[in-house]
Amino acid sequence: MEINFDGLVGPTHNFAGLSPGNVASTSNKGLVSNPRDAALQGIQKMKMLASLGVPQAFLPPLERPSLRILRECGFHGPDPLGAAFREAPRLLAAAGSASSMWTANAATVAPSFDTADGKTHFTPANLFANFHRSWEAAETSANLQRIFSDPAFFTHHPPLAGGTAFSDEGAANHTRLAPSHDQPGLHVFVYGFSVWDASRPKPVKFAARQSLESCQTIARLHGLREEDCVFLQQNPAAIDAGVFHNDVIATGNENVMLYHDTAWVESIDVLKRRYEKKFNAELGAIEVPSSRVSIADAITSYLFNSQIVTLSPGRMLLVAPSECEENDNVRAFIDDIVSDAANPINEVRYLNLRGSMRNGGGPACLRLRVVLDDDAWRRIPEGVKITPDTAAVLEDWVRRNYRSEFRPEDLADRTLIDETRQMLSELTSMIGVVPLYAFQ
Numbered sequence: 001m002e003i004n005f006d007g008l009v010g011p012t013h014n015f016a017g018l019s020p021g022n023v024a025s026t027s028n029k030g031l032v033s034n035p036r037d038a039a040l041q042g043i044q045k046m047k048m049l050a051s052l053g054v055p056q057a058f059l060p061p062l063e064r065p066s067l068r069i070l071r072e073c074g075f076h077g078p079d080p081l082g083a084a085f086r087e088a089p090r091l092l093a094a095a096g097s098a099s100s101m102w103t104a105n106a107a108t109v110a111p112s113f114d115t116a117d118g119k120t121h122f123t124p125a126n127l128f129a130n131f132h133r134s135w136e137a138a139e140t141s142a143n144l145q146r147i148f149s150d151p152a153f154f155t156h157h158p159p160l161a162g163g164t165a166f167s168d169e170g171a172a173n174h175t176r177l178a179p180s181h182d183q184p185g186l187h188v189f190v191y192g193f194s195v196w197d198a199s200r201p202k203p204v205k206f207a208a209r210q211s212l213e214s215c216q217t218i219a220r221l222h223g224l225r226e227e228d229c230v231f232l233q234q235n236p237a238a239i240d241a242g243v244f245h246n247d248v249i250a251t252g253n254e255n256v257m258l259y260h261d262t263a264w265v266e267s268i269d270v271l272k273r274r275y276e277k278k279f280n281a282e283l284g285a286i287e288v289p290s291s292r293v294s295i296a297d298a299i300t301s302y303l304f305n306s307q308i309v310t311l312s313p314g315r316m317l318l319v320a321p322s323e324c325e326e327n328d329n330v331r332a333f334i335d336d337i338v339s340d341a342a343n344p345i346n347e348v349r350y351l352n353l354r355g356s357m358r359n360g361g362g363p364a365c366l367r368l369r370v371v372l373d374d375d376a377w378r379r380i381p382e383g384v385k386i387t388p389d390t391a392a393v394l395e396d397w398v399r400r401n402y403r404s405e406f407r408p409e410d411l412a413d414r415t416l417i418d419e420t421r422q423m424l425s426e427l428t429s430m431i432g433v434v435p436l437y438a439f440q
């Protein structure tokens with residue numbers, strides 16, 4: 001079964017405008033955020049999916065603001081937050097960003113039946129493309145090892161080294177296709193640039209975040225067979241329009257691939273052929289033409305950041321952000337998908353995830369997909385699994401602890417360190433996975 005591990009929105013969720021090439025992040029810079037609402041919206045999504053019988057878990061937020069980051073950058077004094085605010089405000093914004101909530105960027109995952117050693121493999125994304133996100137990798141890696149802790153089932157690789165040449169953004173640029181989740185899959189890796197092949201086209205306005213060579217390295221490390229991997233290049237013009245990850249322009253589930261006609265340099269035929277060859281079955285390719293949904297509509301609505309989830313064999317649900325419902329072109333296209341019996345998507349639910357959306361994070365950004373069998377799922381700590389009880393405990397914890405207003409400059413507030421540490425300690429004891437936080 002496929003389990004969604006959603007990132008819990010952290011208490012310092014704010015709009016610092018840190019991600020060039022991510023239209024929402026840059027255009028909402030400086031807005032006042034509401035971390036409490038954003039976290040509750042995320043929990044609402046988890047509850048909704050769990051109530052439909054889709055297994056659901058969560059990954060805890062990283063500690064932010066992080067004194068470790070500030071100290072590693074030379075702020076050792078009694079008030080590192082205040083000093084960084086005065087001398088290096090962008091550094092403080094990075095040390096305070098709640099960006100670990102977008103767990104589609106936490107790692108790339110390969111299920112046990114696809115890998116050479118028969119274990120589930122994880123490579124945490126190094127996130128080298130953005131300074132504020134590059135700090136996540138080490139902590140995310142430690143947390144994944146605590147949650148997927150049994151070495152008989154799980155293999156953890158370190159985040160890729162090698163600097164920006166091996167830039168990796170994790171599952172946001174990776175889709176696993178298969179007739180059903182419980183079968184060996186076809187791994188679709190999407191990259192934005194190649195370090196070593198100068199003939200590949202490049203975006204001109206924004207930097208591409210994922211290299212071909214990082215994708216190939218992950219496939220090798222995970223022990224995937226060559227014939228089970230497809231490498232597609234993101235269309236550089238789409239990156240320049242604001243498509244900073246593949247999951248902003250395409251999404252797949254089992255035998256379905258929903259994609260915009262501007263998504264890749266290669267034609268969909270490449271993928272169709274590979275799918276057919278491996279599974280002796282047809283890929284359910286749903287193309288969204290620019291004539292119906294422009295690339296600008298795709299980016300503002302985040303249609304392709306919807307989650308497609310299997311409710312029962314051959315029955316899929318589209319979990320779309322409410323921005324899709326508000327856009328006439330997008331809503332009309334979704335209505336057509338849902339009413340077309342030729343594809344298995346026969347239901348849509350629109351969710352309000354505005355807090356995360358304003359930083360360029362839709363439903364699919366907020367989750368890391370992990371395919372596990374029952375035995376492996378039993379190895380996961382119960383405290384991170386979403387049930388009506390754990391969801392109620394989490395909601396209560398958020399309501400009691402989160403601020404309802406947060407400005408980027410609030411990161412300079414010296415009381416924030418104790419405030420976040422106290423609440424994260426409480427979360428750790430609720431989850432029962434110790435120690436999640438080093439509090440250095």
Ligand code: SUG
Nearest residue numbers: 016017018019022025104172245365
């Ligand atoms: O990396 N935004 C994130 C959004 C990540 C979305 N993830 C996926 N598409 N899978 C990013 O650009 C903005 C933070 C700020 O500006 O305060 C940010 O990091």
